Amino acid sequence: MSEHVAGGATALTDPEYLEGLRSQMQRFATLQLGDQDLAEDAVQEALVGALKSARSFGGRSALKTWVFAILKNKIADVLRQRSRYVEADRLVGTTGEESDLDELFTRRGHWRPEERPVPWVDPESAVDDREFWRIFETCLDHLPGRQAQVFMMREFIELESHEICAAAEISVSNLNVTLHRARLRLRECLENNWFAERG
Amino acid sequence: MKSCREVTRLLSEAQERPLDFSERASLRFHLMMCGACRNFSSHMASLRKISRAYAAGKRDAVETPPDRSRDD
Numbered sequence: 489m490s491e492h493v494a495g496g497a498t499a500l501t502d503p504e505y506l507e508g509l510r511s512q513m514q515r516f517a518t519l520q521l522g523d524q525d526l527a528e529d530a531v532q533e534a535l536v537g538a539l540k541s542a543r544s545f546g547g548r549s550a551l552k553t554w555v556f557a558i559l560k561n562k563i564a565d566v567l568r569q570r571s572r573y574v575e576a577d578r579l580v581g582t583t584g585e586e587s588d589l590d591e592l593f594t595r596r597g598h599w600r601p602e603e604r605p606v607p608w609v610d611p612e613s614a615v616d617d618r619e620f621w622r623i624f625e626t627c628l629d630h631l632p633g634r635q636a637q638v639f640m641m642r643e644f645i646e647l648e649s650h651e652i653c654a655a656a657e658i659s660v661s662n663l664n665v666t667l668h669r670a671r672l673r674l675r676e677c678l679e680n681n682w683f684a685e686r687g
Numbered sequence: 688m689k690s691c692r693e694v695t696r697l698l699s700e701a702q703e704r705p706l707d708f709s710e711r712a713s714l715r716f717h718l719m720m721c722g723a724c725r726n727f728s729s730h731m732a733s734l735r736k737i738s739r740a741y742a743a744g745k746r747d748a749v750e751t752p753p754d755r756s757r758d759d
Contacts, residue, residue, distance in 0.1 A: 512744060556744040589692065597690025605726035611733040621746040624737065642703070643738035649703045668699040675730050678737075 499548045500539055509552065510535065513559050519628070520563055520640045530562040564645045567655050592672060605675070608683035620682055627677035635670035642667060689713050694724045698731050 499505050510531060517527035538555045592603045599605075614620040628636055638656060641647045647655070653663055689697070694717045697710055706714065718725050740746075 512746070516742075516744070552744045556742065560742060593690070593692040597692035599691045599723045604723035605730060607726055608730060608733060611730075611737070615737060615740045615745050618746075621741070624741065624746075643735065644742035646742075664696070664700050664703070667703070668696050671699050671702075671731065671734060672695060675727070675734060678734075679730070 499551055505548070506535075509555065513555070516556070516644075517559060517563055519625075520637070520644065521566055522633075522637075526566055530559060530566060534559040534562050560645050564647060567641060567645065567647070568651070570655070589669065589672070592676070603676070605679065606684055608679065611683065614682065623681045624678065627674055627681065630677060631670055631673055635666055635673070638663065638666045639670040639674070689717050691717075691721060691724055694718070694721070695727055698724070698728050702731060702735060 513531045513534065514527055517530045518524055521527045521530070534555060537558050538551070592600060594600055628640075631639065634656075638652060638658075641652045641655065642649075649660060649663055652658075653660055656663075658666070694714060697706060697714055700706070701714075718728060
């Protein structure tokens with residue numbers, strides 16, 4: 489790593505770098521908030537916070553990790569505040585989602601032969617591949633809305649179960665069912681489109 | 688003996704809370720005999736690592752053209 493060469497402060501005064509960073513943050517926030525304006529506000533606040541103490545950062549990758557950490561906090565705030573506005577109809581109606589577990593498992597709960605998880609080839613290096621991230625986002629996009637939202641609250645924003653239940657106004661068992669389904673789907677999508685293909 | 692479906696549910700829940708003794712015991716027993724669920728189990732760990740990397744802005748760290756990804 490050569491990030492001591494140019495400080496975080498320098499990076500944030502580079503218009504090209506800043507614009508790139510801003511659009512990455514915007515995409516990340518929009519994905520989770522589902523609202524361009526709310527996302528823009530969160531990104532703006534995170535960047536303002538970052539500019540205040542950018543000087544203390546050794547380099548760009550440290551800066552980026554940190555800016556995203558601030559952004560995650562902003563998103564968590566918005567998600568928590570929004571709890572009261574979650575429409576009831578998004579919380580019921582899991583009937584459509586029930587059937588996709590039947591596609592994976594037999595009636596007795598065994599994996600269907602063609603659905604059995606296979607070993608993943610080199611999962612560690614996937615994060616360094618830009619094509620992998622495109623597939624990851626596509627798989628995320630294909631999750632039903634509420635599954636995606638709850639999954640992102642848990643895995644991106646790292647909220648605890650009770651916080652997600654409060655924010656989304658769902659029970660713990662509902663949360664567990666939703667996360668289970670999201671992970672089954674996402675796992676399968678990543679395997680079919682990335683990890684198994686390379687095997 | 689728990690079904691694979693039930694085992695994947697437990698493996699998912701283990702990402703949110705520590706499992707109790709009997710849950711861990713039935714999980715171990717099943718995983719000993721089921722390769723598909725062993726794979727699933729390791730995929731849960733990978734999925735978490737991948738998600739954390741994504742949330743730290745890793746996606747775009749690799750998308751930056753080589754000359755801009757350096758700090759010099």
